[in-house]
Amino acid sequence: MITSLRLKDFKNFVDETLHVGPFTVIVGANASGKSNIRDAFRFLHGVGRGYSLAEIAGGKHEAGWKPIRGATNEMVRFQAGAEISELDRFSLEVEMKSDRQALSYLELGDNIRYRIDVCPEDSSGGLSIADEELWSDSEEIYTTKIFDEPNTLLNRSKPALCLVPSILRDIGHAAGPLADVLAIYSQADRRSQGATGVARRLNSMRFFDFKPDHMREPAFPGQTTLGDNGEYLPVVLRKICTDQKRKAILTSWLRELTPMDVKDFEFPDDPSGRIHLVICEANGAKVSANCASDGTLRFLALLAALLGNDSALIYFFEEIENGLHSSRLHLLVELIERVTSDGTKQVVATTHSPEMLSLVGDSTFESTSVVCRLEDTNEAIIRPVAELPKARELRKTQGLGRLLSGRWMETALAFAEGNGNDPEHPE
Ligand SMILES: Nc1ncnc2c1ncn2[C@@H]1O[C@H](COP(=O)(O)OP(=O)(O)OP(=O)(O)O)[C@@H](O)[C@H]1O
Ligand SMILES: [Mg+2]
CATH class of the missing domain: 3.40.50.300 (P-loop containing nucleotide triphosphate hydrolases)
Incomplete structure (x- = not known):
């Protein structure tokens, strides 16, 4: 170190x-x-x-x-x-x-x-x-x-x-x-x-300067690490969620960090093939990255950076x-x-x-x-x-x-x- x-x-x-x-x-x-x-x-x-x-x-x-x-x-x-x-x-x-x-x-x-x-x-x-x-x-x-x-x-x-x-x-x-x-x-x-x-x-080394607008953007699959402004968040999270253990860690931290009772994530793709992020709450509410709060997205990006595949x-x-x-x-x-x-x-x-x-x-x-x-x-x-x-x-x-x-x-x-x-x- x-x-x-x-x-x-x-x-x-x-x-x-x-x-x-x-x-x-x-x-x-x-x-x-x-x-x-x-x-x-x-x-x-x-x-x-x-x-x-x-x-x-x-x-x-x-x-x-x-x-x-x-x-x-x-x-x-x-x-x-x-x-x-x-x-x-x-x-x-x-x-x-x-x-x-x-x-x-x-x-x-x-x-x-x-x-x-x-x-x-x-x-x-x-x-x-x-x-x-x-x-x-x-x-x-x-x-x-x-x-x-x-x-x-x-x-x-x-x-x-x-x-x-x-x-x-x-x-x-x-x-x-x-x-x-x-x-x-x-x-x-x-x-x-x-x-x-x-x-x-x-x-x-990584230098992050998270910008919620960049994190809201859908992303093409293939990226495994987060961009410096939080770009590619949906695909990076999707990758983390393929591992059930890491997904459980991610959702429990997000539940703690935000008032949302996060249960799951969905990653629908659009006709152009880009992946979107949707946060699912225990009460059935679904919040797309587009309308998630800035703070929620910042926490998610931090978690994706520190718990994700970034080496x-x-x-x-x-x-x-x-x-x-x-x-x-x-x-x-x-x-x-x-x-x-x-x-x-x-x-x-x-x-x-x-x-x-x-x-x-x-x-x-x-x-x-x-x-x-x-x-x-x-x-x-x-x-x-x-x-x-x-x-x-x-x-x-x-x-x-x-x-x-x-x-x-x-x-x-x-x-x-x-x-x-x-x-x-x-x-
Ligand atoms: N080559 C240089 N020689 C002397 N001083 C310099 C030089 N380049 C930058 N500075 C000083 O560094 C200051 C900027 O420092 P910096 O951006 O690191 O501040 P900061 O602590 O991050 O502040 P903030 O909390 O506002 O972001 C400038 O105001 C200038 O006075
Ligand atoms: Mg500064």
Whole structure:
């Protein structure tokens, strides 16, 4: 599983690390940088998918990949009064623990660390890889520093670096011109194994932004995984319902999560062959997806994503409480904590909901972070809430939600950074 994400000079972070757990919750005021963290994960996901930097940043229409927010030169942190120069770069680094699903069959250490440094290109307005590193435990198994060595085959001048694809794309898949050249190095196998393991893990992420209108649409059969906006919901649910056990789990969660007494689903097709979704209640009422409530569809999509055939290992949900009634949030938290409890799947969610925050269990509390923009700066910092002074105590006496809604977290964080008043003794 991924255990941390470090962002250096990426968007509004100078050098910050997000601690990542089974269920990672990110809170913070508007424009603090929560979605910038999602952008960083998406960037790495694009690298894991083997896309070029131009595709990651600008979009890859045929693969349904949307551009990362902002132009390429907006990913590097703006520095007051300074133009973006070729010396500027941002760096993203992930650490992961070996696990059964992604890495353990490889002969690698317990902790794998991958870092990619990216800089804007001088002329084209694009991006290029400036440096890449792969570590297994404390052993470096790949670094582009070899490019700096004089008189080697790999000595290239900086502008040519843009031609070098990520190690995850070319060495991880043992293809491309670099693989041959690297074969002369005795560690080539370990590099290839490390790159494959990291690429697999980064590739295995999903970023959902559910849109009820997309979920209402009927879908052609064949899709087994949900679209990013919740597309193909009817066919994904139909597939889940072919397994009686999973269908029972799905309906019981939906009964709990919504006031509907859901007994069954129907999936009629129309003359064009598209599958529709109909929810059947115990009293005989049938509700088509077309007139089901937004919240019901959101719950269904969440269930389809987390209980369905999707083989992803990391799920990112923005403002996960959107459209859901606060009285149902405890079930949402319970569902995610249960799904992530064995360490196979990880969920990262941003939220503005104090109610939801109050409901997280002890383990999730340890992986809850607050993002905060320090006063009079454009920079944001990320801190585990549990590390704020007296946070554990106050969580017990007041509840975490109150600490969020009363802006205690920001005040405590500013104070801990030597930048503000003690939240216990405000002036
Ligand atoms: N390259 C950059 N350098 C410095 N700051 C940047 C850069 N790109 C974006 N930002 C800052 O990041 C902010 C946006 O952050 P983000 O979208 O992550 O906020 P958020 O926490 O998700 O807010 P909300 O809760 O409103 O969605 C912008 O307002 C801008 O100040
Ligand atoms: Mg946001």
